[in-house]
Amino acid sequence: MTDEVDVDVVIVGAGAGGSAAAWSLSKSGLRVLILESGPFYDPSRDYQTNTQQWEHNSFPHKSPGPAPYSFAPMQRLNPKWQHLRSWDKVRGLMTGNQQRRFGWRYHHVRGVGGSTLAFSGEAHRMNPDGMNMLSRYGVAADWPVSYDDLAPYYQQAEYQMGVSGPAKLALSQQPSNYLPAHKISYATSKLAQGCEKLGWEWQANPVAILSKSREGRPACNYCGQCNRGCPRRDKGSADLAFINPAMTTGRCRIKTGCQVRRILTGKNDRVRAVEYTDESQQLHTLKTSILILAAGAVQTPRLLLLSNSSASPEGLANESGQVGRNFMETLFWNSCALHPERLDSFRGVPSDGICWDFSNAQKTDDYIGGFRLSSGTLEAELGGPIAYATRLVPGWGAPHKEMMKNYYGHALCVGAVGESLPDDRSYIDLDPEKKDAQGDPVPRIHSHLADMELRRLAAMAKRCRKLLVAAGADTLLEEYGSYDVFSATHVFGTCRMGTDPEHSVTNAFGQSHRWNNLFIADASLFPSSGSGESPSLTIAALAIRQSHYIQQLIKAREW
Amino acid sequence: MKKFQNYFSLLTPEQRTLLLKQAENATENSIPYELFHRAHKDSLKIFYGSKQGWDFVSYYGPPQPLGYPGHDLPPDASDAKTLTLENDI
Numbered sequence: 001m002t003d004e005v006d007v008d009v010v011i012v013g014a015g016a017g018g019s020a021a022a023w024s025l026s027k028s029g030l031r032v033l034i035l036e037s038g039p040f041y042d043p044s045r046d047y048q049t050n051t052q053q054w055e056h057n058s059f060p061h062k063s064p065g066p067a068p069y070s071f072a073p074m075q076r077l078n079p080k081w082q083h084l085r086s087w088d089k090v091r092g093l094m095t096g097n098q099q100r101r102f103g104w105r106y107h108h109v110r111g112v113g114g115s116t117l118a119f120s121g122e123a124h125r126m127n128p129d130g131m132n133m134l135s136r137y138g139v140a141a142d143w144p145v146s147y148d149d150l151a152p153y154y155q156q157a158e159y160q161m162g163v164s165g166p167a168k169l170a171l172s173q174q175p176s177n178y179l180p181a182h183k184i185s186y187a188t189s190k191l192a193q194g195c196e197k198l199g200w201e202w203q204a205n206p207v208a209i210l211s212k213s214r215e216g217r218p219a220c221n222y223c224g225q226c227n228r229g230c231p232r233r234d235k236g237s238a239d240l241a242f243i244n245p246a247m248t249t250g251r252c253r254i255k256t257g258c259q260v261r262r263i264l265t266g267k268n269d270r271v272r273a274v275e276y277t278d279e280s281q282q283l284h285t286l287k288t289s290i291l292i293l294a295a296g297a298v299q300t301p302r303l304l305l306l307s308n309s310s311a312s313p314e315g316l317a318n319e320s321g322q323v324g325r326n327f328m329e330t331l332f333w334n335s336c337a338l339h340p341e342r343l344d345s346f347r348g349v350p351s352d353g354i355c356w357d358f359s360n361a362q363k364t365d366d367y368i369g370g371f372r373l374s375s376g377t378l379e380a381e382l383g384g385p386i387a388y389a390t391r392l393v394p395g396w397g398a399p400h401k402e403m404m405k406n407y408y409g410h411a412l413c414v415g416a417v418g419e420s421l422p423d424d425r426s427y428i429d430l431d432p433e434k435k436d437a438q439g440d441p442v443p444r445i446h447s448h449l450a451d452m453e454l455r456r457l458a459a460m461a462k463r464c465r466k467l468l469v470a471a472g473a474d475t476l477l478e479e480y481g482s483y484d485v486f487s488a489t490h491v492f493g494t495c496r497m498g499t500d501p502e503h504s505v506t507n508a509f510g511q512s513h514r515w516n517n518l519f520i521a522d523a524s525l526f527p528s529s530g531s532g533e534s535p536s537l538t539i540a541a542l543a544i545r546q547s548h549y550i551q552q553l554i555k556a557r558e559w
Numbered sequence: 560m561k562k563f564q565n566y567f568s569l570l571t572p573e574q575r576t577l578l579l580k581q582a583e584n585a586t587e588n589s590i591p592y593e594l595f596h597r598a599h600k601d602s603l604k605i606f607y608g609s610k611q612g613w614d615f616v617s618y619y620g621p622p623q624p625l626g627y628p629g630h631d632l633p634p635d636a637s638d639a640k641t642l643t644l645e646n647d648i
Contacts, residue, residue, distance in 0.1 A: 050623035055608055183631040221626025231623055344639070346618070347630035385607035385616050396583075396599055397576070401615070404607070408616035409634065 003286040007033040010288035012260045015114020017521035018294030019238035020540035023245055024547035026252040035258040035276055038110030041117055047229030055384035059118040059228055067110055070431045071103030072446045081454050086480035088391045095484050107489040113239030120226040120350040121207035121235050122534035123163040125154050127171050129360055133528045137368045139421050141527035144499045144508035153541035161236035165206030170356050179211045185348025188375045194471030195355055205354040208236030222348050224378045263307040263316055271518045277438055294521040301428045301494040302443035317512040322505050324429055326422040326493035328529040333481035334376045335464035336413035337473035344409045350378035359531040367456040369419025372532030376415030392477045412473050416460035417532040423448050428494050447486050490535050495524035509549040521546055
C-alpha cells in the first residue's frame, strides 16, 4: 500500500540522532514523520525499580525486543593476553575454556528514545584532539567538522537533555552552561581520594540527569539504576529531551512498530520512498523528499546494503565501498574490588566521577589513542544483593552468608573506556543465513582487536587496578573487558563522514555524497570513536547541525 | 539420597552437606551437577531478592521510589538513610 502522508522529512529511528533531528526540524516549521521499529515506553509504568523483584530484570525490553543481528566467528585468544581475561570470584573465567573471543551482546534498545532509555546519562563533548587522528597519527580518519563548528549545537543538545556537570568544560576549560554538578557518592569519594594520591585529576562527570527540578521534571534521587530506565523522568533520554517537545509543535508524528526494509531511488540521484512493514506485517511504500537514517551504526549500514539496485549495485550510498566498513566498538575494561569500609556503593549517579588524564589522543610507545577512567560500580550492575551473591561471593551455606554480610555494600569498581580504531577485519555485512521476521538478512558484526588495541586495553586495566589500590580497596573480585568478550553499547563508523567521496559515505553534514536528499544522523558517521567520550551528545549535536543545514537547503531551494 | 537410603529432608545436617558437596563437584553436565548449580543460583536469587535477605545484609531498597538522597554520606551517618529531596515533585 502507498501511504498518502504529507510530510517534508521522513526519519528512520527515534534514538539520540533521529529524535534530535525531529525536534530541530519540527521546531523550524518542517513536518516530520518518524518510523520507529520499537514501541513507546512509559517511564512510570514500564520501569519497575520500585518493587521487590527489581533486581531480577535488567532493562525491561518491550516487544519486539532488540533488533536481531549476528556475530561472525571472532579471533582466537592469545595466551600472551591471559591477564586480560574476564573473570569473577564465583564463575572463574567468564567464557570458560573458550579459545575464541566471545560475541556476547550489542547492547541497544529498540523504542522511542533508543538506547538513551537505558544509558547512564553521560553527556560528553568530543576531545578536539581526537577529531584529527589521521593527520596527527596516521590512524582512523579526520572529522570533516571541527569542535568549534559543533560547539553551538552541543550547547543546544546539553540544554535539551538537561546536563548537570562541572562549572568548566573538561578539555577547553571554557565555562559550561551545565546545571550544577551532582554531589559524588560516598563510594566515588574514595576514588577521588585515590586519584589525589596518584596525582590524577578526578572530577564530576557531565550527565544528562537533572540536579535541579526543571519544567515539571524532578531532580534525580540517586537510585543508581539509570540502566533499568528512569521512572522519575529526571534522566534526559531522547524521548523526553527531544521527542516530547517535538510533538508539542504539532508537526512531528511517530509511527511505532514500523520496520523499514528498503529505500527506493528515483531520478537525478535522489531517493524517492521507503518500504516498511507495520505491526501487522503489512507492506507500505512511503514517499519522501528528504530521508534521514538514524538507526545506529549496525542497522543503518544494513539498510543501505539491503537497498541495492541497478543504480547502486553494491548498496545504496556505497559508491566509496565504505558502507559497513570502519566499524568501531566500545573498548572497555572494568575492575571491581572489595573496600574494607562499607560504602553502600549501590547509591548515587552510576557514572558520577571521571578522570580524563589519559584521554588525550596520545601516542605512547605502546599504542595510539587514549582512554578515560570513571566510577564503575553501578555501571557493572553491582547494586543489589543478588549481584553480589551470584558474582562476587563464592561457595554456599553458612560461609556464603557470612561473606555476604561482610561484603555487601563494599564493592568498588573502576571502569575504563578507550579509543577503538578502525580495522579492515571489523565491519558490518549482511548475514548470508540468518534472517529477521520479514525474511531479510540480519546485520552481521565482524570484530577484531589488533595488538595495539590490546596494548591500550592492558594500559586501561593497569590504571583501573592502580586506582582501586590507591582508593584503599584490597581484594579484586571481578574483572572483565573487551579482550575475550564483545559487549558493546557504543558502536561507530560504518558510514563515515568526510570530505573525500572516495573514502567516505557522507559529507560533513551527514548528506550522502551522491544521493542529495539522503542523510544519516547516528554514530555511523563518526570518523573516529573518541578516547572514552560517550557518543549520545555528539550524535544529537550533529543531528541538530544537520537539520539547520537542511533548512538552509530548503530556503535556498536546492531541492 | 540413595547413598543414605533416606529422603533429603530426613538426613542429618552433616549428611546433607556431604551430599551437596558431592553434587557440587560432580562431573560437569551430569544431573547432580546441574541440579546443584541451578538450585544454588535459584536459592540465592530468591533469598537475596526477599525482604529477609535484604534485612540480613542491611540493604534498604528497593531503589525507587525513595532513591538514596544521602548517597554522599557514609552509610553510618545518622541521616544517610532518612534524607529526602527538597523540591521533590
